[in-house]
Amino acid sequence: MEFRLSEDQTELAAGIRAMVAGRLPLERIRRQEGDQVAIGAADWAALGETGVFALTLPQPDGVGLGMADAVVVFEELGRALIPGPLVGTFLAGAAGLVKGAATGVTQVGVHSGGSGPILIEHLASLAGLLILPGYDRRSTARLLVPAPPAEDATRMVSPLCPLTPMWHVASLAAGEPVADVGVRLVRDGSLLTAALQLGHAAEALELAVAYAKERRQFGQPIGSFQAVKHICADMLVRAEVARSAVHAAACLADEPDVVQREAETAGCPPEDLVARAVMGAKLMADEAAIANTRAAIQVHGGMGFTWEVPLHLHLKRARVLATTFGTPAQLAAALGALP
């Protein structure tokens, strides 16, 4: 067993971080705030050229990696606040469902359950829309190509996240069932969403610690006060515990032999073992993202409440992601009811 980042994975993360910092720095991303297109076609294609949507496709078309690598990449994308339908495009690309998804030519959205009004993110940019069952896996996965036309939907004028444009759709067409890969889509979509959440949790921690070292009050850095230290320590604990859960669940997605063995030890069906790991990982990551971004705002004091400091973008994105693939409340209830 070697359950830690391999050298390749460390390099992969560093490579994505460098690419994003060069091509899609925060200043550039923030120019799209409030726009109905959160990320332009050229920037999306740049992500595609890096292989972000083809990580798990076999070579030569794809990068030939596993979900354990994909979550490392998606954590970096979350950290950098990269907008757009990252998860849906990855899923459509990996399963070969929509042409051009894997290469970053098209964008594919996800609607993953949730009761109440049907709100679709990034609708104006979508070539297709995956409709996935939520955490309960009771319905089948479906695919709409083309995506519902944005002209027939109502664009929300005040979306919570300024980099996640939303449309209200009265109803969704049935679409084509994609039953044979449906469970995998829910599993991988949950994992990638959890990985994005890890990125928000980790970036919030980094920003809070940097600020606590630099900001001085009462003649000393505020990070020297135990009250502030303890907030930061708790942020690290949340991020690391959640990261362990996400990485373990991603390994299970890649390693059916481990699933088989652990299911035997636990005396449960293999698919239940994976579902439990994935839902647990999403729950821990959702909570870490929301709690850490809130805590980072607190450490920043009044500045944390300003539009200028990007913490609110992390918090708002975390809230958006927490409503996909099961909310924390739904996931906790589902885990509590497991046999």
Added chain:
Amino acid sequence: MDLRYSASEQVFRGGLRDWLRATLPTLSQPPAADDWPARRSFDAQWQRLLFDAGYAGVDWPIEGGGRGASPIEQLIFKEECERAGAPYVGVNFVGLLHAGPTIIAEGSPEQKERYLAPILRGDEVWCQGFSEPDAGSDLASLRTRALRDGDHYVVTGSKIWTSHAEVADHCELLVRTGEDGHRGITWLIMAMDSPGIEIRPLRTIAGSTEFAELFLEEVRIPVANRVGTEGDGWRVTMVTLSFERGTAFVGDLLESMRLLGSVQQLARRLGLLDDLGLARRIGHLVAALDALWALTKRNVSEAAQTGIPGIGGSVFKLAYSEHAQALGDLALEVLDRAALCGDPLTGPDGLLLGNDAQLHAWFKSISLTIAAGTSQVQRNIVAERILGLPKVR
């Protein structure tokens, strides 16, 4: 990242599993919780069985007489022992997990020859004399004084939280031989039958007398019993603090996971899972404890590569201790009034409600945020050593 165990790790697991299956039924019944002499002989019997099978000091280096297992094998050892319901390390805790490894790392050849084998065989029990009534979190302020008198130290002072003192043969003792602070501390081996030692049992909120206070009045300890040089005791102590390489709480965590499973089953049979609030609390703990099991594997994998359990110890302990407390509270709430006594009671359909184990888990959870570094001290450690925040108070 890879959760797959290697072929040799699987062989190790299989051999251990077979041995446990054959050996555990031969053990006598565990004695009453507060019968310390009986507990000592029970724990010694188990240790002797481990020794004869080559599993004693599985995590000790080979040159110290141990098995020299890798951190991954240590994890497997603790996991299999817990799952099979094997006895805990019990009164051999200090000898196997701290005093022994310290002597291996810092002891003289004579000390190694004299003390190591009896620990591995379960023949001799150790206790720890570190904390004092006025030196808890601030251990380096300890005041138990050792004055040199020829080839002896003469030691006077008091110690607290000394586990198993009543049945111990030796005590790993920190004393002050010089200036205030870290630099004036020395590590000594004190024979527990030395004249001048008074042991006063300390009763915990769980009602048990696992701990004791030690009062030392001019106890004479040979200079030959000093481990390391005079004034070097702080460093000697710290050398072995990370000895467990990420596996310190494996048994506790797996025990918590088992308790959670039984609480969930009980809640289901009592029809309590219809309460979404309760179901969510259970589900949350399922996710959290699974995550901590993953973190354990990560810390151990880190230790296997680098010798140090990475972000490990403090992060794990902070999270685990709080979830264990939430679990303890949850177990009591599910039991409702049946939790008001440790006696087994019967509920609807002959369902067994309430037992000592759940109350004990609850009491133990309360100690987790205090023992071995309070959560407040742990947060300071995380903030300063891992996050690099400034060390001013």
